[in-house]
Amino acid sequence: MNQRPYNFAAGPSALPEAVLQKVQSELFNWRHTGMSAMEIGHRTVPFESLLNEVTFRLRKLMQIPANYQLLFLAGGAQVQFAMLPMNLLGKDQTAAYVDSGTWSHKAYEEAQKYGSVHVAIKVPSTRLLRIPPVDEWVIPDDAAYLYYADNETIEGLEFHTVPDVGDIPLVCDMTSNILSRHVDVSRFGVIFASTQKSLGISGLTLVIIRDDLFGRASEMVPAVFDYALQAKNQSLVNTPPTFAIYMMNVMCEWVESQGGVTAFESLSLRKSSKLYTLIDQSPCYTNHVDPAFRSRMNVIFKLVDERLDKDFLAQAESRGLINLKGHRSVGGMRASMYNAVSEHAVDVLAAFMQDFATQHA
């Protein structure tokens, strides 16, 4: 096989070679069924045991307490932007949203269709992006929940502590940093993540929900979007994305084999520090996030001379470094480095960035 490229895509993202090999080896005969996991009914014994297995792995990896349910729901994270208010926001209630960037802003806009929503804080567009401290946020005492995105994938802005908002249920989008560090799940009402970044492939969203939050849904909620009904039916109200669930199980097994969340926590710090150190020391690159809020997953940077952007991307590609172009809304460059992106890939990228800077010094 030709050498695989170093893929820094924001999502869908690189998968570990070992995972692809395992999937390939099981494609024609998964667990003695004589079939692939794609061809198995969702109400069969092998699929049921797969669901139990992946639930068990996630519970263990994330140390999820017993009073939380795991749901495996079709569609991506943005489906949850609608499902959350449908299920958690009562008629006369208000939900508070932290508007810290593109993804949380979208969630806020979507929620407006379903009830009363309120911006607790908007990250100011200062030269250095930072999240204001919780005591500057405005949260109604009776808020149904407080929503935030743990890692803003497009801006490269990450929370490094869980905000303390008392008894108000915290709802958190962890799509782009799940399994990359220890999280005290008991601090949250709901955690959700679509799976195409760190948990496998697209089409599926993992929802972790505290069981006292069931039963708040409006009567109009469609059956397949009803958290309580999905929980009661082991996420099988409708046919779930079975292959994506299979992929998530293989990914979780791989995460375990690498040392679990602890290993990826230190790996993510090493990988991102290498790039931020280089960016800060080089006159060729800039980053616009306060170091206290920089993302370990998505390193956003600009070339000081933007006329060199095209050349940078072309030279990177010739070294096998691909998908470094920044999101169209912010420009510049973005290196997305979820769990499957190895430290070696980041070393190759850092060496290239150093060479490129020397070339243009």
Ligand SMILES: *Cc1c(COP(=O)(O)O)cnc(C)c1O
């Ligand atoms: C990628 C991403 C999304 C979008 O998810 P879809 O699965 O495409 O709907 C939402 N939130 C965050 C934080 C993301 O990184």
